[in-house]
Amino acid sequence: MLKTLERILRWSTGLMAAMALFTIMWLTLVDVTGRRFFSHSVPGGLELTEMLMVVVIFGAMPLVSWRNEHVVFDSLDSYLPEWVRDIQARVVHLVCAATFGFLGYLMTTRAGRLAEYGDTTVHLQLSIAPVAWMMAVMLALTGLVHLLFVFVSVTVSAPHNPTPSAFDEATP
Template sequence: MLQTLEKLLRWTTGLMAAMALFSIMWLTLFDVTGRKFLNHSVPGGLELTEILMVIVIFGALPLVSWRGEHVVFDSLDHLIPPWVKEVQNRLIELVCAATFAGLAWLMMQRALRFAEYGDTTVYLQFSIAPVAWLMAGLLLITALVHFLFVFVPASTSDAGGAA
């Protein structure tokens, strides 16, 4: 079941982040080429890049959490008994789950406000609310990944290590 979840994350959030990064690459190429040779940049290029960067960063979060690839300070780990490390890892996963869930809730509140006020980007007039909803959803998925690891330790799930 855990392998299926990992595959699902890779083919959804991972693919989405990869496609957004690929799009940023092409957008930057066209923007720089247009400025250099045509004296004209891509209209709204900065806004598009910002939205795509949101997708890259927040789309990668669930996979980074799944694989335990967060920054970890383990300078004292060799002094801690294994059973304490196990408890510590589960507590850390719980704190991470609560933190990401809290951030998701805050982002949902922000998305509601964006939708209520009709906030848009300056140049292209894209609605900001769907971007905020996407951020909230990806934060919630990340919280669920950490919550899963409270009960199923990341080290035994073939997920790549504890967070």
């Protein structure tokens, strides 16, 4: 079941973030080329890049949390017993789930207001509400990932690190 969930996350949020990043790459190439050789940039290129960056960042969050690839402060872990680390991890995931859930709720209220007021980007007049709704969904999904890890062992989602870093050798 966990492999299926990982596959779904990878092919939905991961693919979405990758496509947005690929689009930013091409948009930047066309924009810079147009500016350099034709003295014209892509109209609204900055607005598009900003919206696509939101898709990259928020789209990748559930997958990053699923793979446990976020920043971790673990300098004391080697001194703690396994059962304490397990409890600590579950508490951290519970706090993260509550935080992301709350942020998702706040973003839904913000997205609702943006839709109600009809806020748009300045140059292209694109609606901002769909981007805010996507942010809310990704925050909630990230919260659900952390909530799942409150009840499921975290070692299932540990990332595979084939190349040790310099810090791995220095750790006692």
